Amino acid sequence: xxxxxxxxxxxxxxAGSMADIAFLLLIFFLVTTTxxxxxxxxxxxxxxxxxxxxxxxxxxxxxxxxxILINANDQxxxxxxxxxxxxxxxxxxxxxxxxxxxxxxxxxQLFNTLPPSLKAxxxxxxxxxxxxxxxxxxIKTNRGTSYETYLExxxxxxxxxxxxxxxxxxxxxDEYRALTGKDDAEVSLQDRGKxxxxxxxxxxxxxxxxxx
Amino acid sequence: MSKFKKKPKSEPGIxxxxxxxxxFMLLFFFMVTTVLREQEILVEQKIPSATQLxxxxxxxxxxxxxxxxxKNTSLFGVEPRVQANDALLEPSGIRQWVNQExxxxxxxxxxxxxxxxxxxxxxxxxxxSDVQYELREADARRVLYAAIGKVVKD
Numbered sequence: 001x002x003x004x005x006x007x008x009x010x011x012x013x014x015a016g017s018m019a020d021i022a023f024l025l026l027i028f029f030l031v032t033t034t035x036x037x038x039x040x041x042x043x044x045x046x047x048x049x050x051x052x053x054x055x056x057x058x059x060x061x062x063x064x065x066x067x068i069l070i071n072a073n074d075q076x077x078x079x080x081x082x083x084x085x086x087x088x089x090x091x092x093x094x095x096x097x098x099x100x101x102x103x104x105x106x107x108x109q110l111f112n113t114l115p116p117s118l119k120a121x122x123x124x125x126x127x128x129x130x131x132x133x134x135x136x137x138x139i140k141t142n143r144g145t146s147y148e149t150y151l152e153x154x155x156x157x158x159x160x161x162x163x164x165x166x167x168x169x170x171x172x173x174d175e176y177r178a179l180t181g182k183d184d185a186e187v188s189l190q191d192r193g194k195x196x197x198x199x200x201x202x203x204x205x206x207x208x209x210x211x212x
Numbered sequence: 213m214s215k216f217k218k219k220p221k222s223e224p225g226i227x228x229x230x231x232x233x234x235x236f237m238l239l240f241f242f243m244v245t246t247v248l249r250e251q252e253i254l255v256e257q258k259i260p261s262a263t264q265l266x267x268x269x270x271x272x273x274x275x276x277x278x279x280x281x282x283k284n285t286s287l288f289g290v291e292p293r294v295q296a297n298d299a300l301l302e303p304s305g306i307r308q309w310v311n312q313e314x315x316x317x318x319x320x321x322x323x324x325x326x327x328x329x330x331x332x333x334x335x336x337x338x339x340x341s342d343v344q345y346e347l348r349e350a351d352a353r354r355v356l357y358a359a360i361g362k363v364v365k366d
Contacts, residue, residue, distance in 0.1 A: 015232070018232045019231050022232055022235040022239055025239050026235055026238055026239045026242065029239065029242035029243055030242055032246060033242055033246045038267060038268055038271055038356075039266065039360070039361070040262075040356035040357050040358040041264055041265065041356065041359055042266050042268075042326075042354070043355045043356075045344055045348050045355055046348065046353070047348070047353065048348045048349050048351065143336060143338035143341065144337070145337040146333070146334065146335070146336060147332070147335045147336065147337060148260045148333040148334070150337055150340075151260050151262055151333075151357055151359060152260075152262070155264050159264050162264055177265070177266055178267075180269045203344075205341065206337050206338065
């Protein structure tokens with residue numbers, strides 16, 4: 001009864017505050033956003049041991065293994081000598097590219113295809129690796145070693161390999177690492193870098209002392 | 213004489229009419245890129261830094277495992293614990309968890325499952341190697357040690 005139709009002029013909604021509302025939402029999302037970082041260091045674990053099959057008895061000459069031991073106090077023993085993480089990547093590179101006693105044709109050919117900067121690292125020491133195909137870098141930790149130190153050492157060994165791969169395809173190390181293999185050109189670059197020099201990093205089972 | 217007459221000045225000031233559009237564009241961008249934390253992290257996470265970081269091509273293949281000291285020490289103690297999904301796990305439960313995660317992937321990708329280990333930098337290698345042992349047993353051998361970039365001083 002009391003309700004009357006008001007005779008209003010058609011009125012538009014004021015859109016002036018739209019920007020404010022949008023700003024408010026924008027700021028909310030800006031603050032809550034965590035851009036997910038899926039970056040990390042990739043490692044391939046060895047396959048599990050079959051209890052019925054004894055572990056293969058592979059004879060590897062001691063000179064072909066570059067041993068890095070890290071104890072519970074985060075101290076390093078590299079090839080039997082007390083060492084620092086400083087310059088470790090260089091030592092690993094020299095070890096891989098030592099070419100002390102390249103046994104087969106392929107290793108000799110591999111050496112000839114290397115760019116001069118890598119050839120210069122070859123010292124042909126008899127007590128270091130025979131050729132890159134044989135070389136293994138072994139990292140052994142203790143249960144008490146801190147994860148941070150382990151990752152630092154692992155990072156340096158990876159760096160040594162990536163430096164070599166990148167130098168072979170004339171790229172920066174960062175550029176080489178950024179290759180994801182999303183097209184054929186990238187895959188072929190990756191393969192050319194790796195060819196003949198497998199990334200052989202062995203992570204030994206940690207020993208029990210001083211850990212939890 | 214001169215042909216150059218002073219033009220009548222148009223109204224000064226920039227039109228702000230397109231401002232909402234710009235803001236909306238930004239808003240949509242952030243709305244789309246935002247990943248809301250679907251899980252609460254129960255362990256401390258100070259991710260270590262490294263230089264040789266790689267990015268994986270397929271994010272769907274990654275499953276996350278968190279290792280660190282529990283945040284709620286009165287409830288869970290001070291020893292580093294392993295978290296997957298929403299709950300703290302014993303290392304022996306990892307195998308089952310990996311199989312669950314693997315079953316969620318399309319059949320062709322199951323062999324490529326990658327476990328991203330997000331471990332606190334203060335964790336010792338003991339718990340890490342226990343986890344790695346279980347991952348080997350579960351045949352999930354691709355492991356990504358999550359790390360943030362380090363600025364190298366030359």
